[in-house]
Structure formats: C-alpha cells, structure tokens
Amino acid sequence: MAWLTSHLRTLFANKTPKNPPKHESSELSPPKDKTKRSKSRRRKGPTREEKGKGRALDSEYAASTATSSSSHTTNSSAITDSDLLPILHYTELHLVPQILTQFPAFYIVGHPLPPAPLAQAKQILTSSDEVKAKLIHPRKSTVRGYNSAKSSGREWWDYSPEESGTKLNLDDEEFRVATKEYFEQSIALLQRICAEFNTAAEAEGQGVVVPEEIVKDAGFSTMRYLRYSPTLIDSENKDKEVVEEMKTLSVATKSSGASSKSSRSRESSTSPPAKKEDGTSLPRMEAHTDHGVLTLMTATEPSGLYVWDRNGKIFSAPPIENTVLVIAGDLMTHFTAVDGKSPLDGEGALGDKTVLPTVHAVVIPKGAGERYSVAVFLRPKKDLVVSKKKTKKEGSEEVEEMTFGRWAEEKGNIRGRRCWMLGQDKLSGGEDI
Ligand SMILES: O=C(O)CCC(=O)C(=O)O
Numbered sequence: 034m035a036w037l038t039s040h041l042r043t044l045f046a047n048k049t050p051k052n053p054p055k056h057e058s059s060e061l062s063p064p065k066d067k068t069k070r071s072k073s074r075r076r077k078g079p080t081r082e083e084k085g086k087g088r089a090l091d092s093e094y095a096a097s098t099a100t101s102s103s104s105h106t107t108n109s110s111a112i113t114d115s116d117l118l119p120i121l122h123y124t125e126l127h128l129v130p131q132i133l134t135q136f137p138a139f140y141i142v143g144h145p146l147p148p149a150p151l152a153q154a155k156q157i158l159t160s161s162d163e164v165k166a167k168l169i170h171p172r173k174s175t176v177r178g179y180n181s182a183k184s185s186g187r188e189w190w191d192y193s194p195e196e197s198g199t200k201l202n203l204d205d206e207e208f209r210v211a212t213k214e215y216f217e218q219s220i221a222l223l224q225r226i227c228a229e230f231n232t233a234a235e236a237e238g239q240g241v242v243v244p245e246e247i248v249k250d251a252g253f254s255t256m257r258y259l260r261y262s263p264t265l266i267d268s269e270n271k272d273k274e275v276v277e278e279m280k281t282l283s284v285a286t287k288s289s290g291a292s293s294k295s296s297r298s299r300e301s302s303t304s305p306p307a308k309k310e311d312g313t314s315l316p317r318m319e320a321h322t323d324h325g326v327l328t329l330m331t332a333t334e335p336s337g338l339y340v341w342d343r344n345g346k347i348f349s350a351p352p353i354e355n356t357v358l359v360i361a362g363d364l365m366t367h368f369t370a371v372d373g374k375s376p377l378d379g380e381g382a383l384g385d386k387t388v389l390p391t392v393h394a395v396v397i398p399k400g401a402g403e404r405y406s407v408a409v410f411l412r413p414k415k416d417l418v419v420s421k422k423k424t425k426k427e428g429s430e431e432v433e434e435m436t437f438g439r440w441a442e443e444k445g446n447i448r449g450r451r452c453w454m455l456g457q458d459k460l461s462g463g464e465d466i
C-alpha cells in the first residue's frame with residue numbers, strides 16, 4: 034500500500050484547503066438510544082463495526098471526528114485509523130444534507146435493506162466464459178450486462194432493470210429475485226435521502242433541491258456487481274503471452290530454426306507473468322466521480338475503497354457489517370449549487386450547502402485476494418434538466434438547459450474526464466492511480 038500513500042501524498046502536497054468543514058454549525062442530533070451507546074462504550078476492545086455503531090449513535094463522537102479532521106487539514110493526505118467516516122442510523126437520514134457538506138461519504142446502520150447480494154455478485158462473476166459471453170450487451174454497452182477491464186484486474190455486470198430485469202441476466206430465479214429486490218429497495222432508500230434534501234430546504238423556505246421526478250421515478254438507475262481479482266491481470270498477461278508466442282512461432286517457422294524457438298516460448302508461457310512492482314499490477318478502479326445523484330455501496334473484505342473529501346483528505350471506506358455506504362454523484366452538485374448558478378460556471382456556484390461529488394477509487398492490496406462489491410446508482414432519465422447555465426449571446430443573456438444526458442457528455446470534455454470536482458485542480462483527474 035506504500036505506493037498508494039506516497040502517490041497520494043505527492044498528489045496533495047502543498048495544498049491549501051478551500052472549503053474547511055464547518056464544525057461550528059455541526060448540530061448532529063442527540064443519540065436516539067443512550068442505553069445502547071453506553072453499552073457499546075463499556076465493552077472492551079470493540080470491533081470496527083462496534084466502533085462504527087458508537088459513532089452512529091454518539092453525537093459527541095461525530096463532533097470529535099469532525100474536529101480531528103480539521104486538525105488534519107495541514108497534513109491531509111495522511112491515512113490513519115482515526116480518519117473515520119460517520120455512521121448514521123436509518124432514523125437519522127434528515128442529517129444527510131448537512132453530513133454531505135462535511136464528509137464525502139457516510140454509512141447507514143439499521144436500514145431495512147435485504148442482505149447485500151454479494152453471493153450473487155460472486156455467482157455471476159465466476160460463471161463460465163461461455164455464460165459471461167452471453168451476458169455481453171449486443172452493442173457493447175459498458176453500463177448494461179457483462180464487461181471486463183482485465184488489465185485493471187476488474188470485471189463487472191450491470192443489471193438491466195428494464196423488462197423486469199430479465200435482459201442479460203442469469204437463468205436462475207433465486208438470483209433474479211435477490212437482485213431485483215436489492216436494487217428496488219436500495220433505490221427507494223436513495224430516493225428517501227433525496228426527499229430529505231427537499232424537506233430541509235422547505236423548512237428554510239427554499240424551493241425543491243432534488244427534482245421530484247428523481248424522488249418518485251427510478252429513471253435510468255442501475256446496479257453493478259463487481260469483482261476485483263489478481264487472477265484477471267494474470268489471465269490477461271497469459272493471453273498476451275500466447276499472442277507473443279504465436280508471433281514468435283510464426284517468425285520461427287518462417288525462418289529456419291523452428292524447433293528450438295518453439296520450445297523456448299513454451300517455457301515462457303508456463304512461467305508466472307512478470308509483474309511490475311507498482312500499483313499498476315494491482316486490481317483497481319481509477320479515481321472518479323459517479324455521473325448520477327447518489328450511489329449506495331457494499332463490499333466484501335479485503336477493503337480497498339478510498340474516498341476524498343473536498344480538501345483532498347483521504348478516508349478509507351472498508352465494509353462494515355450490516356451497513357451500506359452512500360456517496361454523492363455529480364448531479365448532487367448541480368442540485369445543491371448556489372441558486373441561479375450552474376456548477377459549470379465555476380467555483381462561484383459552490384455555497385455552504387453545496388454537496389460535491391465524491392471522488393473515489395479502489396485498490397486491492399497485494400496478496401489480499403479477491404474483492405466483490407455491489408454499487409447501486411440513482412440516476413434520472415437522460416432528458417431530465419439538471420441545471421441551467423446562463424450564456425451571453427450577442428449582448429443578450431440566454432439560459433441554456435443542461436440535461437443529464439448532456440452532462441454525461443460534457444463530463445467527457447472536462448480535463449480529468451472521470452473525475453469532476455470543482456476547486457480541486459490537484460486531484461488526479463482520471464489518471465490511473
Ligand atoms: O467497487 C467499488 O466499491 C466501487 C465501484 C465504483 O466506484 C463504480 O462502479 O463506479
């Protein structure tokens with residue numbers, strides 16, 4: 034992991050925080066169940082999950098977490114165990130609008146979701162190559178059906194909610210039921226969080242923050258099962274070796290000494306592929322922000338997910354039993370920008386209540402084995418207007434409507450592509466970390 038830490042240190046060296054967390058205004062609600070809290074505190078040597086529960090129920094703890102994050106702003110790239118993300122109880126979702134201006138992610142405990150379909154993720158992503166081939170979208174969509182990025186040690190399957198989720202799916206009723214159930218309930222949970230933004234705004238006499246259409250309609254939402262495995266990198270290296278071997282063989286047969294060359298290349302195909310001693314030989318997902326509104330995630334150990342806050346401080350986001358992790362997507366910034374401003378106009382659109390999209394990346398430590406994860410993406414239909422941008426044409430002001438579909442396209446034109454975060458010039462911007 035040292036390569037990652039040192040890479041990130043370089044990345045954020047000499048950085049001046051632009052939006053320090055506002056601790057003074059931190060008014061996390063009092064714990065709902067004091068008995069439970071003191072019990073979890075009294076026990077010795079709490080597990081990480083228990084520590085998390087303490088965090089979830091203890092407003093003092095949450096406040097102290099925020100304070101510790103402030104004391105880290107001068108050395109924000111240090112990854113230490115004290116850099117904990119908040120855990121909210123399901124009954125405290127009204128705190129999310131405030132939490133997401135202070136932290137890049139949060140866990141939810143006590144939620145009504147069915148068990149995370151991690152066994153289903155493993156089932157589909159360890160199917161035979163023949164089955165996987167049938168799950169590939171006919172037009173090679175990277176957001177529907179099976180896809181792989183073997184050089185990154187990663188493969189994934191995107192659920193297609195259309196037609197009751199039957200398209201590009203396994204022929205297995207139990208799998209289908211668990212998948213559909215988890216998707217639908219997770220979307221409902223994310224929509225509840227969106228509704229909390231509107232309730233909070235209404236209480237302050239402000240208009241709707243998240244368009245009602247998103248709160249009511251699943252739009253273009255989807256769910257992804259992912260597998261990270263060093264064997265995928267090895268198998269790609271093997272494939273490359275076979276191609277190299279074929280090239281060598283064809284050169285060898287064309288020239289005279291065919292037999293000695295073929296025995297040499299056979300030898301090389303059985304020896305382990307050469308691995309570079311840096312992060313590019315590890316299963317991973319590059320730093321990026323998600324296109325949509327909110328993303329809900331669960332994963333198996335080993336941990337490998339990292340999230341960045343608006344000051345470039347890095348948090349490890351390991352799986353915690355019985356919780357789900359929620360992060361903000363690009364659209365959250367459009368919806369919470371300063372009234373009348375578009376985040377595409379620049380930093381002027383960022384106010385006290387603006388939620389920035391969560392920059393996140395996955396890197397699986399060497400020798401840690403495989404990781405499976407599930408990510409549920411709340412996304413609107415492509416034609417939904419997400420923000421309005423004022424432009425001046427021949428002296429007169431025009432208002433240009435930005436739809437979700439166009440935003441996704443525009444993001445591709447922004448430097449950094451996968452990673453979009455205003456005021457964060459030093460972020461790697463889609464570089465493969
Ligand atoms: O595997 C994970 O935990 C993250 C997946 C992710 O970020 C994505 O698919 O956009």
Ligand SMILES: [Fe+2]
Nearest residue numbers: 321322323393
């Ligand atoms: Fe993501």
